[in-house]
Every structure is written in C-alpha cells, then in structure tokens.
Amino acid sequence: MESSRKPRHQNLSKVKNIPKIVVLRWGHRRERDARLTTHVALTARALGASGVVLSDIEDEKIKETIDKITKNWGGPFFFEMRTHWKNVVHEWKAKDGIVVHLTAYGENIQSSNVLERIKSSGKDILVVVGSQKVPRKFFSESVSDFNVAIGNQPHSECASLTIFLDRFFEGKELTKSFENAKVRIIAQKRGKKVVGNR
Numbered sequence: 001m002e003s004s005r006k007p008r009h010q011n012l013s014k015v016k017n018i019p020k021i022v023v024l025r026w027g028h029r030r031e032r033d034a035r036l037t038t039h040v041a042l043t044a045r046a047l048g049a050s051g052v053v054l055s056d057i058e059d060e061k062i063k064e065t066i067d068k069i070t071k072n073w074g075g076p077f078f079f080e081m082r083t084h085w086k087n088v089v090h091e092w093k094a095k096d097g098i099v100v101h102l103t104a105y106g107e108n109i110q111s112s113n114v115l116e117r118i119k120s121s122g123k124d125i126l127v128v129v130g131s132q133k134v135p136r137k138f139f140s141e142s143v144s145d146f147n148v149a150i151g152n153q154p155h156s157e158c159a160s161l162t163i164f165l166d167r168f169f170e171g172k173e174l175t176k177s178f179e180n181a182k183v184r185i186i187a188q189k190r191g192k193k194v195v196g197n198r
Contacts, residue, residue, distance in 0.1 A: 020124040021168070022092075023052045023161065026085050027132040030059055039158050040129060041066045041079060047165040048173035049127070051078035055085035074178025089126065089143055097124040098145040101138055102160040106147030114148055115167055127164065129157040 023044040028037050041052045041062065054062065058081045066079040089099055098121055107114040118125065128138065139147055150160040165173060186193040 018169075019122060021049045021165070022124075022126050023049050024085060024088055024126055024128045025052055025054045025131065026056070026128060026134060026138075027130045028054055028057055028059065029131065030057070033131045034059065034062060036156070036158060037131065038062050038065055040161060042069065043158055043162050044165070045070065045077045046173075047162060048169045048176060049165065050076070051080065053083060053088050054079070054081045055083060055088055058082050072182045073184075074181030076179060085128075089128075092124075092126045095124070097126055099126045099128060099143060100146045100148055100164075101128045101134075101144035102150065102157065102164060103130075103134070103139070103147050104149050104152055104154060105139070106149040108149050108152060109164065109167060110151075114146055118146055118148075119168070125168075127161065129161055131157065 023040065025037055025040055027033075037054065037059070044052050045066070052066070063079050063081060066077070070077045070079075092099060098118070100118060109115055128134075128144065130138070137143055148164065150163045181196065183194060183196040186195060
C-alpha cells in the first residue's frame, strides 16, 4: 500500500540557524568547462546553496542560463562573475565565514568528523570547487578552514558538491520549495507532470 502522505516542502533560506552556503567555482576554462560549470551551478541551486561565484573570469552564456533557470524555476539564487578568488575568500573571512575546499586529498567526509566540525561552527560557508589543478595555496590555512574529501579517489567536482550539500542539509534540500517559481514538477510514479508557464 502506497503512502498518501505528501512530503513537507521546506524553504531552507527561511529556516533559522542554517548557515548560508555559497559556491566559489575556480579555474573555469570557457571552451572546455562550460557544460560542467553550468552543472555545478545548477547542482548548487537545486541542493540548497544561495549562489555561485565564478572567479577571475566572465562567461555570459552560463550566467544567462542560470538566471533563466532561476527566473522560471524559482529562487532566490545568485550567479556572480569575475571577482578574483583571493578577494572573494578575503571578504568571506572578513565577514566571519568559513571556507571549505572540496578536494580528494582532504579529510574524508565519511571516516572523519570533519562535517560535524563544519556544522558546529554555525558559520556561513564558502565551498571552493576547482575545474583544474588548484594552486597549493588553496590547501593552506590562509585560504581553507577545511579541506574535505568526498572519497579519496579521482571524481567530478559536481559529484563532490552534490554529496557535500546533501550530507550538510541531511536530505532536507530535496523537498525545498523555491520562491516565485513559474514552473514546478509534480512528482509521480510514472510519466511527466509539469505545471506553470515558462
């Protein structure tokens, strides 16, 4: 017998005591990384982050895509570009936020208590994901407060971000409601049901 109970949708931006998470995307190469950087931003938005900063470079096509998704599927969510990564990190720390660098060389999220320590800080989080080999300085205390590994094997930064956000929000982000959405998917057992107009 299937349960008729409907999931309780949550707006994580209105829940008290949940820190804000912003993703810093570093090392984007326009020709090579456009699709994956777009997926990083879409994943960040869908799984509870407040926004993405594409550091050091502009890519208007990606911004247009993300802004269009947010306009149609709801927000709030921001996508900023061009600011140098050092400035982003400096400003974030100046506002008492912490920096989490996702890297295969960090503390394993499953076998260590790194996530517990991040959560217990109660601070807003800047999550750094690279698209190419990051400078060694990213691992230092001057940049990252935590170096976190989603497993210690080569894998995608999009996968790392997905698992980090899901572990952080404990799955609650999967029923998040988005404000001012023009389009919504109605979950069902078979077929596709979308309501609203784009």
